[in-house]
Amino acid sequence: MMPITLIISIPLIAAFIILFLRNDKSVKYISFISSLIVFIISVIMFINFDSSKGFNFTEKYMWIKALNIHYYVGADTLSLLMILLTNFIMPVSILSSYNYIKKDIKKYYIWLLILQSAIIGVFVSLDTFLFYIFWEAMLVPMYFLIGMWGGENRIYATIKFFIYTMAASLLMLAGIIFTYINLKNSGINSFEIFDFYKNTLIGKTQIFVFISFLIAFAVKIPLFPLHTWLPDAHVEAPTAVSVILAGVLLKMGVYGYIRFLIPMFPTLSHQIAPYISAVGVFGVIYASLMAWVQKDIKKLVAYSSVAHMGLIVLGVFSFNPEALSGAILQMINHGISTGGLFLMIGILYERTHTRLMENYGGIFKTVPFIATFFMIVTLSSIAVPSTNGFVGEILIFLGSFKSHRILTILAISGVILGAVYMLMAYEKIFFGKIEKDENKKILDLTIREWLYLIPVVIMIFWIGVFPNIFLSKIQVFVSSFLK
Amino acid sequence: MLSKSFLYSTTFGTLIILILSSFFSLFYWLYSKKKSEAITEIIIFLLLFAFAFSFSHSPFYGSFGDTYTQTVLNNLLTSFVILLTITSIISSSDLMSKNLKYGEYYFLLLISLTSSILLINTQNIFNMFISVELLSMSLYGLTGFNKNDKNLEASFKYFMLGSFASVFMILSLVFLYIGLGSLSLVDIKNSLAISGPNPYINIGMLLFMSGFIFKLALVPMHSWAVDVYWGAPTNVSMFMISGVKLSIVVALYRLFSSYTTSVVIYAMYAFIVLSIVIPNLIALYSKDIKKIIIYSSISHAGYIAISFLGTENWQAYFYAIIYSISVIGVFSVIMFLEKNFKDLNYENIKGLYHSKPSIAISLLIFLFSLSGVPPFSGFFAKFYSFYNAVNGGFKWLVVIAVLTSALSLYYYLKILIPAFMKDAEKRDYEGTVCNYAVIYLTAAATLLLGILSNPIIELIKNSI
Structure with missing residues (x-):
């Protein structure tokens, strides 16, 4: 075979x-x-x-x-x-x-x-x-x-x-x-x-x-x-x-670091690790602030993506088993949760043809299922416990705190910012009063959409509750890698 | 002396076939009363015969005191140049029917093909000079063939500047003969190995090489090329950039590798850097598709020359072969576009993908290959060439080269944008079966020859 x-x-x-x-x-x-x-x-x-x-x-x-x-x-x-x-x-x-x-x-x-x-x-x-x-x-x-x-x-x-x-x-x-x-x-x-x-x-x-x-x-x-x-x-x-x-393409960069850069130049990588981690953490904060001020929901998620990837880079360049396993797990989590967010935005966009948050508002009652799924992927993206994002981020922070203390503290503040802008965006879209008439007629999920959202949600909770199926394998890899 | 083995050799036979067919085409045209278009088919048939003949191997020989040597590589390149000529004739077969002077056209074309083959096979500087002159003479004629203002201007410019280059080549012959007493490349190589660089030979070789660099159109000797390739009929430009350029690359490489002193290397280094930077910058601002491709051809000559600097020698041949195939393809597409658009501004080809997807996809393959995006064959050619240069110790040249190829991406992509991403109403395009066939064949070759480059490399390596 x-x-x-x-x-x-x-x-x-x-x-x-x-x-x-x-x-x-x-x-x-x-x-x-x-x-x-x-x-x-x-x-x-x-x-x-x-x-x-x-x-x-x-x-x-x-x-x-x-x-x-x-x-x-x-x-x-x-x-x-x-x-x-x-x-x-x-x-x-x-x-x-x-x-x-x-x-x-x-x-x-x-x-x-x-x-x-x-x-x-x-x-x-x-x-x-x-x-x-x-x-x-x-x-x-x-x-x-x-x-x-x-x-x-x-x-x-x-x-x-x-x-x-x-x-x-x-x-x-x-x-x-x-x-x-x-x-x-x-x-x-x-x-x-x-x-x-x-x-x-x-x-x-x-x-x-x-x-x-x-x-x-x-x-x-x-x-x-x-x-x-x-x-x-x-x-x-x-x-x-x-x-x-x-979901996938952004992971290639981190994959390249783990597969090529670090093993090829271990000494140089260790020397440059504090700077790269600092750049990553700066990216987390910068991108979070940028995301906060976006009006276009897709752009907001794009910036949140930059922030998450900065966190993963911090994990990789901490060079200890917890952070590295967290980073690898977080690569998958980010793929699922940000992918899920883009799917939800796509679903809304197909119905309304707008991505500006101000054009929505109060549609929770018209589309309860869309709102529920959106909530689940949002929670996963801001790493609420029992979702997949939590496991990855906590591991990254546990590890990186050993190597870069101040950076880790700064990075955590970036994560808080993440919760702020994601939840604010959610509020703008789904809560409040319906101001536009066309928003009252939005249709809820079709069967096809259920079909591809269910696996995403299953993965979110599965990794959140039983991360060991992946982590056990990641740990074997990480321990041999860090040697 | 003309030895017996030469008479039986394939190169000799091929040359005889080509010369006879060129005169046949001329006299048939002059003296036959019924001027039939069937001459194109006859010429193609004769060329196929020459191709088949050149493919058959005969034992190694050397004649005229090693002036002409037959090696497997020379045989291979000879057959390939004939093949390129056949495809370019097929691709442009309908262009000529508007202009009923086939006899002269094929005469000139076959004479230039003959001289390209002589250029590939010779080991003697005097013979190189003769063949390149014969080549240029017939190309001057071909450039002005349609006798409109654009053509004639190009032809005249080419003639004036080309003769200037020839003067320097004659001067170099004098220097070389004073310095060495022989014009054989083998002797020059030996003298360098035995007694080191000699000022007369240095000057002579530099002058002679600069003549070839002029013919190859490396910057700063490129200004004629833009006018000539743009002004000449497209089928002639196609032949000049593919087959003729290939033979000139081979000759220049032979000159370079038989006299590699530090002065020559530095001169080549400077030519290469200029040729890969300047045309790429100019092409960014160009709007005419044909002009963009012509500027890219100048920079590609530079990329080919990068591989001269290395320690291995198959890369330059591989690059030249791959490049000439994509040139045949991309010029066939330009011919197709010229038939359908008055002006080749890239904005005009809007919506080509939606109306004629196969041509648009072929264009995509050629342009991505020229810009060096994997998995198209141009990438492999560039990779091998860069690898060879680094192997020879020219690291920073390669860094410049990768940066300029990144730059060149922009203008290749610029052509593809209107063709693929802008909507336009569906329209009909006219084109001939022969033209399409050549486009598809070369596109397939450009797509696959990179991934399947192993047998070609082995073939070239074993034949050197």
């Missing part, structure tokens, strides 16, 4: 089949079914996973002989959790775009499926070159998904997104080449990630490579002050793309 190749290729095959379909309905069904199959396969992978073995399901074939590049894939706990998150979010976002996308339906699903396969590729590559290919290939579908199905200002947003990420990644390409040449000169002709850990870079070159990796991943996270593309991209993107962007 080659489960990883299977989950990379199934979306591509589905996209290829869709290319020849003429019926919009079958396009939707096929893309949903393929994403469901991929999800089931990844759940089976999770069940069969042996965390003591390190990398499971490895496959290795020669690809480019001249440079000793391999098609080398495999999954450890971190990869597997990310795959699971991706493949959980994918069917949800495909279901959520059934009504939202009205033009060029076929092409939309083709791009979405190509995106899925590229994302999975990023998380499973164990060859740096292969990783880079997937890392950048993912930008192409994103570019078209935002640029073709986005809002008014979509072209500006998509170009900004593309050039921002691409410029940073191209610098990383130079860094990858430098490292490879360094390895080659010391007798290791290989692009494997594990061999990259053995680099003997020194001096200016080392600092260049380090910074190139640091920035390439920081843009994706996005770390303050490289976050400016994110609010634009989020506001313009269609719902499903926002969900994927917040």
